[in-house]
Amino acid sequence: MKNRLRILRAERDWSQADLADRLQVSRQSVNAIETGRFDPSLPLAFKLAKLFATPIEQIFTDEE
Amino acid sequence: MNIQLCNKQLSPLQRRTMALFGANLGLTAVFSLATRDLFQQAHPSTLLVYLAAILPTIPVAGVVVVVSRYLTRETDDFIRMLVVQSLLWGLGITFVVDTYLGGLFANPQIFRLIPILNIDLFCVSVGVAVRIQLWRNR
Numbered sequence: 001m002k003n004r005l006r007i008l009r010a011e012r013d014w015s016q017a018d019l020a021d022r023l024q025v026s027r028q029s030v031n032a033i034e035t036g037r038f039d040p041s042l043p044l045a046f047k048l049a050k051l052f053a054t055p056i057e058q059i060f061t062d063e064e
Numbered sequence: 065m066n067i068q069l070c071n072k073q074l075s076p077l078q079r080r081t082m083a084l085f086g087a088n089l090g091l092t093a094v095f096s097l098a099t100r101d102l103f104q105q106a107h108p109s110t111l112l113v114y115l116a117a118i119l120p121t122i123p124v125a126g127v128v129v130v131v132s133r134y135l136t137r138e139t140d141d142f143i144r145m146l147v148v149q150s151l152l153w154g155l156g157i158t159f160v161v162d163t164y165l166g167g168l169f170a171n172p173q174i175f176r177l178i179p180i181l182n183i184d185l186f187c188v189s190v191g192v193a194v195r196i197q198l199w200r201n202r
Binding site for chain 1: 141142143145146198
């Protein structure tokens with residue numbers, strides 16, 4: 001699954017640690033999601049959508 | 065709030081889990097040594113031997129409870145996944161080494177250098193596996 005997390009984060013000038021703090025997860029989690037090594041749970045995906053004020057499908061796309 | 069499994073920034077849950085994990089590990093060692101001494105020096109009855117042998121298993125059960133409580137309460141899915149993977153690595157390493165040593169010590173010519181407890185091996189393996197996983201995902 002691909003995602004636009006890195007772009008969305010860069011637009012806001014947030015570091016991975018900043019985003020991790022806002023999501024209340026580890027920086028490693030943010031890094032793993034960004035690099036596509038880990039797909040977030042549904043609650044975390046909704047949290048991301050809420051944080052970026054963007055629909056989930058605009059953050060994550062079902063592509064390899 | 066910064067949840068990380070590194071020494072400096074452990075969450076309260078992780079810190080408490082590590083403390084309880086270490087305490088149970090220490091108790092396992094103490095109870096194992098105490099039981100061994102009891103068997104060697106006091107020569108207890110068969111019934112007492114069976115009962116005393118249960119003693120070191122109590123902290124082992126404690127480790128299982130501590131880990132399961134941690135996995136239930138950890139809110140970071142990714143860290144939970146890393147811990148579960150590390151636990152599987154720990155189990156795998158313990159089974160492999162235990163099977164190897166079991167076969168090796170079946171030979172009476174092989175001298176047992178140190179008594180290695182499976183729980184110690186498991187805990188060390190899990191600890192190393194967690195470190196490697198965190199390093200790979202740094």
